[in-house]
Amino acid sequence: MNTEGYSIKDLETLSGIKAHTIRIWEKRYSLLHPERTDTNIRYYTDDDLRHILNVSFLVKGGHKISKVAKWGQDQIKETVLEVSKSKSSENAYIDRLMLSMVNFDNEEFFKILNEIQLRYSLEEMVYTILFSLFKRIGTYWQVGSIFPAQEHFVSHIIRQKIIAEIDKIGxxxxxxxxxxxxxxxxxxxxxxxxxxxxxxxxxxxxxxxxxxxxxxxxxxxxxxxxxxxxxxxxxxxxxxxxxxxxxxxxxxxxxxxxxxxxxxxxxxxxxxxxxxxxxxxxxxxxxxxxxxx
Known part of the structure; x- marks a missing residue:
């Protein structure tokens, strides 16, 4: 986690949900429970970030926030996995990869990459999806919403993928x-x-x-x-x-x-x-x- 926690602006940047909307969801559905520093500044934890990313993913996928907000974590995670299987647009892939990055979910990240490779050539996958992913990561890094270890995690996996393909060519x-x-x-x-x-x-x-x-x-x-x-x-x-x-x-x-x-x-x-x-x-x-x- 960012050592100082995440601001609501960080959550907006990473989730794509406006800060104003997040505040409404907090008040109306008790979706998040931000903590406060000694100087009374609100901040959010890793768990809060993961939760808003999952909720954002489901809402973008057509689920109503009024229903999602009532679900427990297990139901949310199960539904995210179900929606992931049916969503295959480029932006959906990037959202899923971002979620795996934040969670340092090695198995899920590889799984998504393998799924993408079944639909795209390596050239299309790298240029259309992975380069766009890195642009988004770069933006988040600039505003302090992610830290270098998360970028390194992603880079290492993708580097492995490309080197493996080079090795096949000889x-x-x-x-x-x-x-x-x-x-x-x-x-x-x-x-x-x-x-x-x-x-x-x-x-x-x-x-x-x-x-x-x-x-x-x-x-x-x-x-x-x-x-x-x-x-x-x-x-x-x-x-x-x-x-x-x-x-x-x-x-x-x-x-x-x-x-x-x-x-x-x-x-x-x-x-x-x-x-x-x-x-x-x-x-x-x-x-x-x-x-x-």
């Missing part, structure tokens, strides 16, 4: 071309990088995957030892626009003959000026076109 250098994947120093969020490396593996490229937090000096050393045809990196963490543009210029200077692909939230937010050989990747379909897959 070495597949039928294209005779190499793509270097890396994240700059201070960049730790590698799910998108790993996903695009999977696409490159699948398309028959020799993938050189360095992962996160790669010093620029290491790129210089590597460039002098290997023949590289493409370079791929991502910018997720906060960057100043001029710092990002300067980094891209340096990268272009190092890889003058290679095409450089970039992606990430900071690229979208800052809209940096791009050197001639740098191309923004908007989605996985566009990436496959770029590399002729």
């Amino acid at each position: 070495l597949n250098n039928k294209r005779g071309q190499s793509i270097l994947f890396f994240l700059p120093e201070n960049e730790m969020h590698e799910i998108s990088l790993l996903f695009y490396s999977y696409l490159a593996h699948k398309s028959g490229f020799n993938v050189i995957y360095l992962g996160q937090f790669v010093p620029f000096n290491d790129l210089q050393k590597l460039q002098s030892h290997l023949t590289i045809d493409f370079v791929f990196t991502a910018f997720i963490n906060s960057w100043a626009k001029d710092a990002l543009e300067n980094y891209l210029v340096d990268l272009k200077g190092l890889f003058q003959k290679q095409r450089i692909f970039i992606t990430g939230w900071q690229v979208d937010n800052l809209n940096p000026e791009l050197p001639r050989n740098v191309k923004i990747v908007k989605d996985y379909k566009e990436f496959r076109k770029f590399v002729g897959a």
Whole structure:
């Protein structure tokens, strides 16, 4: 739990239920019973958060709050499971994954991912659902509604999924071309990088995957030892626009003959000026076109 508990704004952000509505539900149905700090500030516990997430899920699924509020925890949990089996829209999947994340429910999270994979290809699952999940997680993290361990819990499971799919492909250098994947120093969020490396593996490229937090000096050393045809990196963490543009210029200077692909939230937010050989990747379909897959 957040060490200071959750505010009603946190509950609004995580559940999608307006704070005003939550207060009405408290008064009318005694749905929640917030505690108070020594300075008389209201706060909510982990149990309160789980309860409002379950209630929110059921109300969005068509159940009336007047009925749900009278149910005990066992009936609520059973009904959530029943509704989960019948709800398969993208937003419903994200809601269910968020609920599993908050509860650190390893078994349920894997179960939902496996269910999604029966309906979607890995590419569709990652890009349509999991990237949207991470955007929502990022928003919640910014406002302090979740803590890093919850994000790490999700990232680890999804990372396992993608690596397992890469392992199934094995070495597949039928294209005779190499793509270097890396994240700059201070960049730790590698799910998108790993996903695009999977696409490159699948398309028959020799993938050189360095992962996160790669010093620029290491790129210089590597460039002098290997023949590289493409370079791929991502910018997720906060960057100043001029710092990002300067980094891209340096990268272009190092890889003058290679095409450089970039992606990430900071690229979208800052809209940096791009050197001639740098191309923004908007989605996985566009990436496959770029590399002729």
